[in-house]
Amino acid sequence: MIKQAGVGMPSRGFPRASALVIAIAAAAALALLSGMAGGLVRIGWPLLPERLVSPVALHSALMVCGFFGFGISLERAAALKKPVAFAAPALAACGTVSALALQPALAGGFWLAAALALVVVYAEMLRRTPALYTAVEGAGALAWAGGTLWWLLDRPFSAVVAWWASFLVLTIAGERRELARFVPLSGRARQGYLVVLGVQALALLVLAVPWREHPIAGGFWWASMSLLAAWLLRYDLACRPGMLRLAWSLHTARSLRLGYTWMLLAGAWGALNALRGMPLDSPGPLHMLLLGFVFSMVFGHAPIVLPALLRRPVSAPGPFAFVPVAMMTLGVALRALGDASGSTGVRAGAGALQALAIVAFALTMIRHLRR
Amino acid sequence: MDTNDTFDADRRRALDALAQVSDPEIGESIVDLGLVERLHITPSAIDLTLVLTSPTCPMGDAIADDAWQALQEAFPGREISVSEAEGVEWDPSRLSDSARERLGWNDEA
Numbered sequence: 001m002i003k004q005a006g007v008g009m010p011s012r013g014f015p016r017a018s019a020l021v022i023a024i025a026a027a028a029a030l031a032l033l034s035g036m037a038g039g040l041v042r043i044g045w046p047l048l049p050e051r052l053v054s055p056v057a058l059h060s061a062l063m064v065c066g067f068f069g070f071g072i073s074l075e076r077a078a079a080l081k082k083p084v085a086f087a088a089p090a091l092a093a094c095g096t097v098s099a100l101a102l103q104p105a106l107a108g109g110f111w112l113a114a115a116l117a118l119v120v121v122y123a124e125m126l127r128r129t130p131a132l133y134t135a136v137e138g139a140g141a142l143a144w145a146g147g148t149l150w151w152l153l154d155r156p157f158s159a160v161v162a163w164w165a166s167f168l169v170l171t172i173a174g175e176r177r178e179l180a181r182f183v184p185l186s187g188r189a190r191q192g193y194l195v196v197l198g199v200q201a202l203a204l205l206v207l208a209v210p211w212r213e214h215p216i217a218g219g220f221w222w223a224s225m226s227l228l229a230a231w232l233l234r235y236d237l238a239c240r241p242g243m244l245r246l247a248w249s250l251h252t253a254r255s256l257r258l259g260y261t262w263m264l265l266a267g268a269w270g271a272l273n274a275l276r277g278m279p280l281d282s283p284g285p286l287h288m289l290l291l292g293f294v295f296s297m298v299f300g301h302a303p304i305v306l307p308a309l310l311r312r313p314v315s316a317p318g319p320f321a322f323v324p325v326a327m328m329t330l331g332v333a334l335r336a337l338g339d340a341s342g343s344t345g346v347r348a349g350a351g352a353l354q355a356l357a358i359v360a361f362a363l364t365m366i367r368h369l370r371r
Numbered sequence: 372m373d374t375n376d377t378f379d380a381d382r383r384r385a386l387d388a389l390a391q392v393s394d395p396e397i398g399e400s401i402v403d404l405g406l407v408e409r410l411h412i413t414p415s416a417i418d419l420t421l422v423l424t425s426p427t428c429p430m431g432d433a434i435a436d437d438a439w440q441a442l443q444e445a446f447p448g449r450e451i452s453v454s455e456a457e458g459v460e461w462d463p464s465r466l467s468d469s470a471r472e473r474l475g476w477n478d479e480a
């Protein structure tokens with residue numbers, strides 16, 4: 001039997017101290033729970049009294065900067081093995097605390113600093129090993145910084161959200177391109193990857209130009225999502241036929257394939273919306289991208305990344321391990337139905353199911369990570 | 372058994388142990404992926420140098436930990452050290468023939 005990563009000798013990179021691990025988990029959980037609460041209040045669930053509505057306004061910022069920005073910069077800091085690199089997740093956590101203390105401008109400042117610190121981390125990684133995939137992930141960090149800056153400058157939310165979503169998408173695109181080194185890629189496949197990301201980068205740059213709306217760039221931005229998803233469905237390691245996948249690696253492959261499918265559909269829906277003159281940030285395709293694609297990536301990668309980060313082995317998945325992914329899939333489908341039909345009840349039900357899926361997944365991971 | 376036989380047997384045992392350690396992202400063993408850069412075996416110690424494939428992922432530390440654990444179990448009592456190869460980059464030519472077959476490199480021909 002092949003041994004999975006996770007058992008360890010004395011640590012050489014990531015801090016193991018349980019107090020620190022608890023602090024890190026608390027920072028991530030705080031951002032995730034407050035971001036989720038904000039999202040649920042927005043779709044009609046009376047979870048918070050009026051004086052505590054800041055998470056509603058900051059829902060997107062908490063999810064992208066507070067949760068994902070924190071998690072991604074923590075992972076990179078652990079890989080770089082330099083204590084100073086942990087400044088990025090620490091600043092992101094400070095941003096979350098500031099947001100929850102009703103200081104959005106301060107939160108934005110911290111998150112911008114965190115994003116720039118992550119850019120510096122990638123620059124150091126590129127200096128050590130120049131590689132396309134690191135550059136793509138670094139471009140993702142720049143998109144995080146750009147989106148946060150547009151948010152601080154009170155620019156149209158469509159520009160903010162496009163840059164923030166590209167932070168997550170480019171990070172994942174870089175990670176998957178890195179793994180694609182292990183399988184043969186034709187010259188056409190390599191060029192296709194660059195063209196797709198080039199389209200997305202160009203659309204982002206146009207969207208950043210102030211003073212007017214950019215519906216065509218918005219359409220191209222969405223189209224680049226579909227094209228990237230098509231590339232991943234065709235060339236990604238998780239989609240490659242004939243490979244032996246068991247236990248969590250099967251779970252990962254299934255989750256990733258679902259995620260790519262959601263991104264394909266979200267991109268098509270967003271591009272279609274752009275043709276009909278609807279804004280880039282209309283909720284249907286946006287939530288399909290962020291909850292369907294991004295959370296499928298989270299659900300797929302967590303059983304691999306968490307044992308490595310926490311230095312704890314993960315026990316084999318039981319028959320219910322895939323249930324949270326199935327719940328999220330159903331939630332995304334229902335949410336699309338609710339968004340498309342304008343049904344508040346369906347949206348609220350779908351949102352609750354998605355929140356439950358995230359909590360169920362967190363509990364599944366806690367149960368499988370052995371002490 | 373002469374000294375060379377002992378050395379060969381130890382090396383085989385070490386590689387067999389390391390073949391049980393996989394990169395969980397790819398599902399291939401670190402031996403088949405060509406991550407073993409150097410394996411120095413003496414009667415009292417084993418020194419393993421690994422080529423890690425990703426500068427951006429903390430998985431490398433976990434793989435190194437697993438390799439250390441596998442060698443520790445295969446050679447109880449010996450001092451085991453695992454380090455990262457400096458300045459060596461992974462490339463597909465490091466894949467074993469069987470990994471190349473499984474990952475589809477031979478389909479291209």
